[in-house]
Amino acid sequence: MNLNDQYAGACTSWVRYSRYEFRQFPDGVRVIPAADAVPQLYNPLETAWEMLAEAMELGRQRRQDLANIDEAVLRFAERYGLLGIAADLPSDPDFLRSREILLPENDFGFTPGTIPIGEYLNRFFPEGTLPCPEDTLGTAAGREESYNLVFSRGYGERLSWIRDYFAGLERVYSRRDSAGSSPLTRPHTLRYQVTGGVQPRLQWIFPSLESVLDLALAQSLCAEEPVLRVCKNCGKIYYNPHARSEFCSVRCRNQYNVRAWRSRQRENG
Numbered sequence: 001m002n003l004n005d006q007y008a009g010a011c012t013s014w015v016r017y018s019r020y021e022f023r024q025f026p027d028g029v030r031v032i033p034a035a036d037a038v039p040q041l042y043n044p045l046e047t048a049w050e051m052l053a054e055a056m057e058l059g060r061q062r063r064q065d066l067a068n069i070d071e072a073v074l075r076f077a078e079r080y081g082l083l084g085i086a087a088d089l090p091s092d093p094d095f096l097r098s099r100e101i102l103l104p105e106n107d108f109g110f111t112p113g114t115i116p117i118g119e120y121l122n123r124f125f126p127e128g129t130l131p132c133p134e135d136t137l138g139t140a141a142g143r144e145e146s147y148n149l150v151f152s153r154g155y156g157e158r159l160s161w162i163r164d165y166f167a168g169l170e171r172v173y174s175r176r177d178s179a180g181s182s183p184l185t186r187p188h189t190l191r192y193q194v195t196g197g198v199q200p201r202l203q204w205i206f207p208s209l210e211s212v213l214d215l216a217l218a219q220s221l222c223a224e225e226p227v228l229r230v231c232k233n234c235g236k237i238y239y240n241p242h243a244r245s246e247f248c249s250v251r252c253r254n255q256y257n258v259r260a261w262r263s264r265q266r267e268n269g
């Protein structure tokens with residue numbers, strides 16, 4: 001199943017910077033592009049399965065306390081960018097036009113209800129560092145003006161938001177086979193438009209990287225054949241469309257086979 005074919009021509013373009021770092025602010029540590037980092041626009045639907053597998057594997061490591069994933073969150077951001085929470089939460093993606101923003105129920109600690117725009121932006125930008133009007137990466141990507149802020153170098157997201165979000169994805173995935181699992185609802189506003197011209201076509205608009213990840217998770221839960229794999233030896237979640245193997249690596253296959261052989265030996269001895 002190829003999401004890029006399924007949503008062909010969708011507006012998904014997203015930004016990733018070549019390097020991210022942690023910066024400490026009074027309300028916590030943020031993940032933010034480094035001063036010398038170079039931005040690049042790309043289409044996250046093309047690598048949605050890899051991205052989902054990586055996010056959920058980090059979520060698994062966090063939930064099971066297997067490793068400190070902080071550095072891995074930076075590497076994830078360098079491959080795929082930040083989640084885009086600032087653009088995802090408001091029901092109107094062109095939120096810069098409003099003085100107040102209406103926030104829905106969310107997992108990021110924002111009180112549902114209206115919040116003044118300045119206060120909202122302060123959660124993503126340290127005070128006084130709103131990007132200058134020359135930052136136009138968002139509109140260059142065919143998106144609303146608010147994305148000029150979200151795609152800018154000054155935009156950061158709290159490390160704890162990202163870690164908890166990854167853990168939440170994996171929590172849902174880990175319960176995929178249980179009969180009592182509850183319906184999965186996500187608060188995104190996934191919009192569409194019909195393009196103009198002689199041959200109009202339907203174009204889906206994904207508001208954020210988070211919305212691409214959530215959609216990929218939803219699709220993976222509904223797929224007839226599992227899209228992602230879980231290593232039989234180490235439990236790692238991975239994506240490999242070509243291999244039939246049940247293991248994430250040769251090493252894991254060998255380890256598993258040695259263990260199986262030893263336990264057979266014990267039974268026979």
Ligand SMILES: [Zn+2]
Binds near residue numbers: 232234247
């Ligand atoms: Zn493995």
